Amino acid sequence: MSSNFSIPVLFNIHAFQRDLILWYSEQKRTLPWRANQDPYRVWVSEIMLQQTQVDTVIPYFNQFMTRYPTVYDLAKADEQDVLKSWEGLGYYSRARNLHTAVKEVVEEYNGEVPSDKKELKKLKGIGPYTLGAILSIAFDQAEPAVDGNVMRVISRVLHIEEDIAKPKTKTLFEDVIREIISQEDPSSFNQGLMELGALICTPKKPKCDQCPVQEHCLAYEYGNQEDLPIKSKSKKQKTENFHVLVLTNSKGEYLIEKRPSDGLLANLWQFPLLPKQDAEQLPENFQNHYGAEIALEGKGESVKHVFSHVIWEVEVLFGKVGDDLQTGKFVTAQELKNYPFPNVQHKVMEQLKDRSSILGN
């Protein structure tokens, strides 16, 4: 029950709450999801904001809420359309989990996002952070919502030197937040911490001279705010090499295929992607798997794409393919835009414009 950290006696919790919330009320950015407390809107925004910057999320959020204004609209949508709305945001399991969970809200909770902690936590894609965010922002409950921002801010303010890369450390921060969160306005308190982390208490060169809680900050007092939080390094990514085949049939249509329903980039589409191999063997290996003959015509520019855990080096090859296919699908250049492709494949698609004037019109 007791962690090896306790709030310093001299830390003035009420003054900290007051200064943080006042600053937030005056300085908070006007963001689309802050227009009201609709739990569904808060939910969608929090899912999109996972691992993703505010400026990136804004256009996606607006488009998403226009297309799916309520849980009912999203629940009845086709998953491919939902993925299309998510195209380019990354972490596509977020979209699939949100879709699954919203369907459950419609079926099991009469379309009302549950305000009960245990019920809400059961929903797919709602973990400790999103749980606390929705409970505090949409339902005004005093629950912690600890993300990377909050850990950074609090590690500095209270001078906590635990390694934030360790899962256990997050529990420590949740315990700390429970002790210092405002019971009167937990929404502004939590959002204030995140806003502070985004605007002032940044990872590098924090703007301590502009900080509303500078007088409460132990790291500032010690002058080591730049060294906090402490985070152990993750291991380096490995590089994987591929060929991507941009092939057209006799009608000039492109061959694309749907990725498997699990693993990296699940259920998204791609031009055929094969492990890099001897170019001499490629046609034969292709035919064994796809059932059609190919004639390679030339190379494009190699594409590099960095994921969090792996780096892809993709060599682009153009060519022709026979019409008799066992797997995959032929689509016109115009139809390509109707399918969700990951960014790495969009980088390949960019090269079509140079080779054909059909695209981009």
Next chain:
DNA sequence: AACCCGGGGCG
């Protein structure tokens, strides 16, 4: 606890 899952911003 370790590993998997994308992408963009920034210095």
Next chain:
DNA sequence: CGCCCAGGGTT
């Protein structure tokens, strides 16, 4: 380029 992430699911 390397580092930073507004995390959750799975095993």
